[in-house]
Amino acid sequence: MGTTMKKTIVLLPGDGIGPEVTRAAAAVLRESAQEFNHQFDFMEFPIGGAAIDAAGTPLPNKTLDACRKADAIFLGAVGGPKWDALPVGKRPETGLLDLRKGLGLYVNVRPVKLLEPLRGISPLKADRLGDLDLEIVRELAGGMYFGERGNTTEKGVERAWDTESYSTPEIERIATFAYTRAENRSRRLCSVDKANVLTSSQLWRRTVSAMSAVYTAVKLEHMYVDNAAMQLTLRPSQFDVMLSSNMFGDILSDAAAALVGSIGLIPSASFGSSAPLFEPIHGSAPSLTGTDSANPIGSILSATMMLRDAFGLSLEADWVEQSLNRVLAGGYRTPDITEPGARAVGGSVFTEVLREEMQRTFEHAERYGWGV
Ligand code: NAD
Ligand code: IPM
Ligand code: MN
Numbered sequence: 001m002g003t004t005m006k007k008t009i010v011l012l013p014g015d016g017i018g019p020e021v022t023r024a025a026a027a028v029l030r031e032s033a034q035e036f037n038h039q040f041d042f043m044e045f046p047i048g049g050a051a052i053d054a055a056g057t058p059l060p061n062k063t064l065d066a067c068r069k070a071d072a073i074f075l076g077a078v079g080g081p082k083w084d085a086l087p088v089g090k091r092p093e094t095g096l097l098d099l100r101k102g103l104g105l106y107v108n109v110r111p112v113k114l115l116e117p118l119r120g121i122s123p124l125k126a127d128r129l130g131d132l133d134l135e136i137v138r139e140l141a142g143g144m145y146f147g148e149r150g151n152t153t154e155k156g157v158e159r160a161w162d163t164e165s166y167s168t169p170e171i172e173r174i175a176t177f178a179y180t181r182a183e184n185r186s187r188r189l190c191s192v193d194k195a196n197v198l199t200s201s202q203l204w205r206r207t208v209s210a211m212s213a214v215y216t217a218v219k220l221e222h223m224y225v226d227n228a229a230m231q232l233t234l235r236p237s238q239f240d241v242m243l244s245s246n247m248f249g250d251i252l253s254d255a256a257a258a259l260v261g262s263i264g265l266i267p268s269a270s271f272g273s274s275a276p277l278f279e280p281i282h283g284s285a286p287s288l289t290g291t292d293s294a295n296p297i298g299s300i301l302s303a304t305m306m307l308r309d310a311f312g313l314s315l316e317a318d319w320v321e322q323s324l325n326r327v328l329a330g331g332y333r334t335p336d337i338t339e340p341g342a343r344a345v346g347g348s349v350f351t352e353v354l355r356e357e358m359q360r361t362f363e364h365a366e367r368y369g370w371g372v
Contacts, residue, residue, distance in 0.1 A: 005038040007311060010070040010275075012063065012099075015049040015092060016284025017294035018076025024296030024351040025074050025278075025303040031355050032307060032316045035362045043070070047099065048078025048092035048284075058095025064102050068274060072310040074302065075099075075279040080286050088149070097145060104273030106141035106170070107177045108249065110281055111301075112236075112256040112266055117328035121261035121337050130237030132259060135185070137178040137241055138249025140270055142170045143200075145246045164200045166245065171207040177271070178243035179215040188240035190221045192228045192248055204245065225252070232256055253281050262336040264295025267302035269309055276310045278302040292346035295334040300324060300354070315370060323357040330357075 011026060013019035026042060033040040045063040046054050054060075058078070067073050078092040088094070114122070114132040122129050147163035175191070182189040191208045193201035205222055212220045223231065225248045231238060232252065236259050244252060257263040263282045270277040280298030288294050300320065308317035332353050333342040345353065 005311060005313070006041075007038070007071040008041045008043065008069070009306075010066050010073045011042055011044045012047040012067075012073065012075040013044065013050070014047050014076045014078040014096075014284065015080045016077055016286050016289045017282075018048070018078065018284055020076075020289075020292065020294050020347055021280060021296050021299035022074060022076035024347060025299045027351050027355055028300050028303045028320055028358075029074075029306070031358050032313070032320065035358070036313070036316055038313075038316075047075065047095045049080050049083045051095060052083060052086075052090075052092060058090070058092050059098045059102070064099065067099065067103060067277075070275045072275055072306050073103075073277045074306065075277060076299070077280070077282060077284040079284045080289075100140050100270060100277070101146065103275065103277065104141070105270040105277055106139065106174060107271040108138040108140040108268055109181070109270075109305075110136040110138060110249070110253045110256070110266060110268045111305075112136065112253070112260060114260055115265070115297075115325065115328060117325060118261055118265070118337060120339055122259060123261070124236070124259055128235060129259070130235070132236045134236065134239040134256065135181060135241050136249055136253045136256060137174065137181060137243045138253065139166075139170070139174040139244070139246045140249075141246075141272070142166055143246035164198065164245070164247070166200050166204060168203065168207050171204050172211065175208045175211050175243060178241055179211060179218055182218045182241040183215060186240040187218050188221070189215075189218050190223055190228070190239055190242050192223050192225050192242055192244040192252065194225050194248075195222070196224055200245075208243065228252065229255055233259070257281060262295055263298070264334070264336050265297045265301070267298050267300075267305055269302070269305040271309075276306070278306045278310070292348050293335045294347045295336050296347045296351050297324070297334075300351070319361060319365070320358060323361050324354060326361070327354050327357050 013022040078096050083092050144162050144164040147165045149162040151160035193204045195201040195205040257266045266281045304317040304320045307313040331343045
């Protein structure tokens with residue numbers, strides 16, 4: 001069926017539950033390749049704490065070089081208590097930041113969409129939750145994450161600083177992406193800032209506003225980040241696309257994840273001047289490591305974003321997502337999203353059940369026609 005697609009995918013499992021959730025994403029991608037006759041060549045490289053231990057640096061040149069040559073990159077998670085005493089700049093997290101920067105990835109999209117079978121696990125009441133389906137477009141290559149920083153000690157008093165700084169072109173390129181994304185969704189864009197206090201936010205707001213003359217079909221709204229956090233928690237369905245700086249986007253996306261019940265459910269995709277990077281938004285969850293209780297769904301949905309957004313394989317992505325919905329509707333649950341009467345399973349069994357469901361769906365669809 002269809003023409004065969006040949007792609008090189010770099011896997012960066014990282015630390016903690018990173019390798020567990022990466023295995024789930026790879027299993028789904030392998031299954032897609034097998035059923036649809038694609039050739040996906042996987043290459044695995046160290047990053048984060050694993051790379052510090054193996055090579056003395058959180059982002060070895062070999063890893064970055066492989067990512068530069070890849071068609072798409074998948075990352076599990078980095079970081080953990082073993083490396084927590086290291087200073088900023090030498091930590092596992094620096095490996096991820098250097099990777100994003102090194103690949104010129106300035107866009108990070110984090111879709112937060114209610115999965116219907118999981119409506120019951122949201123901490124919000126049904127009427128508040130509505131049809132939650134939003135996207136956080138997070139600037140990924142600038143702001144406080146990459147601004148000037150330092151520390152001094154004067155007269156025995158230690159001081160440390162990080163600076164938030166954005167240029168007009170940096171704001172314009174991320175806003176262009178967000179406006180375009182909004183044009184293709186419900187045409188509502190909410191730009192989040194702190195323009196009542198920060199000069200960098202004032203430039204942000206002015207720049208995003210000026211661009212609305214070009215994107216006339218999009219209804220633009222501005223919101224201060226403190227109010228946005230509140231509105232997100234109170235009535236998330238009011239949002240479609242939310243645009244924010246690197247720092248605010250990091251915080252808002254974890255908060256938004258809580259609304260659908262678990263941070264383990266949320267995927268992300270990062271775009272820029274090179275191969276796109278796909279990663280769940282959660283971290284290495286040290287306390288879950290090795291217990292097979294990590295939820296692989298954020299990772300699996302990151303893989304479907306890879307299929308759809310990096311390779312243009314929408315049918316394959318739809319097939320995975322529909323199979324996933326059926327597995328959830330069948331009651332299978334990892335511990336973080338469990339409910340009374342659920343079929344409690346670990347992450348690896350969940351992935352295996354999904355793979356079987358994908359095979360079943362494929363056979364059915366092949367026999368009776370896709371889209372029926
Ligand atoms: P975390 O996301 O690892 O964990 C936060 C909470 O969510 C914990 O209770 C954890 O058990 C739970 N959780 C996370 N992923 C889950 C999953 N897939 N299924 C079920 N539950 C899940 O964040 P943290 O505890 O603040 O940070 C731990 C480490 O991860 C730190 O070193 C941090 O720097 C790093 N981190 C890495 C990334 C990344 O690699 N992208 C993202 C965030 C944090
Ligand atoms: C995320 C993470 C990272 C970030 C850390 C681990 C560098 O929290 O991807 O959300 O802050 O971007
Ligand atoms: Mn984060």
